[in-house]
Amino acid sequence: MTMSDIRNRTIRVNALARVEGEGALHVRIKAGKVEDLSFRIFEPPRFFEALLRGRPYSDAPDITSRICGICPIAYILGASQAMENAFGTVVDESIRKLRRLIYCGEWAQSHTLHTSMLHAPDFLGYADAFAMAVDHPSVVATALQVKKVGNLLMETIGGRAVHPVNTRVGGFYKAPSTAEIRALAGPLQDALDGAIDSVRFYSRFTFPQYEDDYVFVALHHPAEYAIDRGRIVSNTGLDIDVADFERHFSEEHVARSTALQGVMKGASRPYLLGPLARYALNYEQLSPLVKSLAQEAGLETVVRNPFKSIVVRALEVVQVFEEALALIGGYVEPHPPAANVVPRVGRGFGVTEAPRGLCYHRYDLDDEGRILAATIVPPTSQNQKQIERDLFGVVSANLTLPDDELRWRCEQTIRNYDPCISCATHCLRMTVVRE
16 A cells, blocks of 8 residues: 555445444545544434323333333433422332342443444454354353343343333332342352453453543442432533533534534533443442452553443443342332322433433423423433544544554444444444545
8 A cells, every 4th residue: 555545545334333223434534634524323313202292201211212222221210210300209219229220230231242242353353243252152152141141130120121111100010029139149140250251351452542531421429330320420520410411411413413412511522421431430439349350450540542441341240240239139129119100290300321321311291291392312422522533533543554454443443432323313334535
């Protein structure tokens, strides 16, 4: 490849594998510099917010769970919390803990699917997990077992792993018996051991050299690693109640994408959600075991290399399995399994930490509890601008790579975010033009 070819060339990728949904990346390089870069999502809009209008409040958790088959609890719980907030419903602590337990299952299965099947092949040079399994059969087998236990948690509590049917505003239709919950302890302990092995395996990868001075945003709670409750904080001084989300964040439409893009009002650069943000802002709430594993893996208390997100995700799996074991040990069957819900006119807010980051819900309701308006802001739409910023930095630092290697590095960069492009449309066809 001549110097002219490096400085002026076109690279096309018709489809990005190992992500959820469809998108495109266009890069134009002129005179050896990135002239223009745009990350486009062209997944058809799905209009969930419009579908919710006129529906009773009780429909919202089930409808919104269909936004994502991998992370239904993020939407179920966010919608439920928003309705409870609007109606002044107080949920018993035993119900909250059971919700956190099912959320642990969702984090475990989602993170494990991404790290082992979708992202690890990038670091090892395989086209997919099937090829990786030939050389690393025990790694893939362990990951499948860990994911299976995450699904088992969701099935035991929610009735099934995909779009659980036992959840509702106020709690659950039926609480699992103590015997059913305690029976999970053995599989969870085995899965915890497997998750620890996964952290050690991923930490040995060779990571591309790239860092950014991220604006981290995540939930924070002083008593626990924030998943289902907390205040919204950042490393730049933000500390707000969930109800104030739209005072500080907004969405904007760009012509190249069917997904809105999240922005922090008044900020000069994008913000980052997800594992790196949670880890940086909630490091002190991690368990001693997870902190020890992080140190063993060579991680600082703040990780600014997005390629190391695979290790942080694996650490979060260890964290939620430890929490799940503790919740099982102290399980008290809630009676009744759901709080009494009395509809009234109001506006409600709900935010939880989906595996990919903050998932925000806001609903306006009439006196019968019918939905007048809905706003749902998923994490991938909020991360879009930071994905573009990372891509710009990574491409700029790797202009001398051959076409195939540069294409691979760009896809790997996007997969750092485990983007749910389908969720973001309320990846990758890639074009690089060098001129």
